[in-house]
Amino acid sequence: MNDLSITQVYEQLHAAYGPQSWWPADSPFEVMVGAILTQNTAWTNVEKAFASLRPVTPIAPEPLAALAVERLAAAIKPAGYFNVKARRLQAFCRWFVDAGGFERLIHEPTADLRAALLSVHGVGPETADDMLLYAFGRPVFVVDAYTRRLFGRLQKLAGGEDYEHLRRGFEAVLPPEVELFKEYHALIVVHGKQVCRPQPRCAGCVLRQSCPTAPFSLAANTGLKGR
DNA sequence: ACCCAGGGTCATA
DNA sequence: TATGACCATGGG
Numbered sequence: 001m002n003d004l005s006i007t008q009v010y011e012q013l014h015a016a017y018g019p020q021s022w023w024p025a026d027s028p029f030e031v032m033v034g035a036i037l038t039q040n041t042a043w044t045n046v047e048k049a050f051a052s053l054r055p056v057t058p059i060a061p062e063p064l065a066a067l068a069v070e071r072l073a074a075a076i077k078p079a080g081y082f083n084v085k086a087r088r089l090q091a092f093c094r095w096f097v098d099a100g101g102f103e104r105l106i107h108e109p110t111a112d113l114r115a116a117l118l119s120v121h122g123v124g125p126e127t128a129d130d131m132l133l134y135a136f137g138r139p140v141f142v143v144d145a146y147t148r149r150l151f152g153r154l155q156k157l158a159g160g161e162d163y164e165h166l167r168r169g170f171e172a173v174l175p176p177e178v179e180l181f182k183e184y185h186a187l188i189v190v191h192g193k194q195v196c197r198p199q200p201r202c203a204g205c206v207l208r209q210s211c212p213t214a215p216f217s218l219a220a221n222t223g224l225k226g227r
Numbered sequence: 228a229c230c231c232a233g234g235g236t237c238a239t240a
Numbered sequence: 241t242a243t244g245a246c247c248a249t250g251g252g
Contacts, residue, residue: 127234
C-alpha cells in the first residue's frame, strides 16, 4: 500500500475529477446563506430550500433579517431543521448588517473575521471556514465529515482529532493559496458523495492503491504506483 | 424500514 | 472537557 501525502491526495483527486469551481451560489452572500442551510444536510435539499425561498424574499441580509421567523422557517423547510436554521440565518443576517456588510468586513484580518463569525449563534468552525474561503476568499482549509472519513481511511487520522487540530495540520502542509484550498475542499466533497461513501465502501475509488478499505476485488493491481 | 446528508447548541456529569 | 439529545427533510 502506498502512503500518499496530503499534496499527493490533492493531485490524484484533481487528476480524476478536474476543476470544480466551487462554491455553487450566485453571490458571496448566497454562499454564506448556503453554508448555514447545508449544515448536516444534503445539498439537494438546500437547492430546494433556495428555490422555495427565492419567491418569498430577496436573498439579501436586510430582507432576511426583517422577515418573520415563522415565514422564513416555512420558506426553507426542505433544508431540514428549519426552525433552527431560520433563527441562525436571522442571527447571522443581523450580525452581518451590524458589522457593516462586505464593505467593512472585507478589511478585517482573517483571524479577527473568523473570531467574529464564530461569535454568531449557529456559526461553528466549518460554517465559518466555508464563509471565509468561498465568500471572503481567505486561504482557510475547510474540514468536514468527508475530510475526516477520507483521511481516516487513508490511515492519516486516529479519529479523535478536534477541528482546529485538523485545520492547522492541513494549512501547515499546503501552500496558502485560495484557489488550491477552494478546489481541495470541493474535490473532497465530490469524491465523498460519489465514491468515498459509508457503504458500500469506495467503489471505483481513484485512491484505491492507497486506501486500505477499498475493495480488493476490483483492479487491485493495475500497475499504478499511486503518485 | 432503515441509513445517510457539505453541523451546531445545549444540558448534564 | 466530554458525551448525548436534539433539531427534520428528502433520497437511496
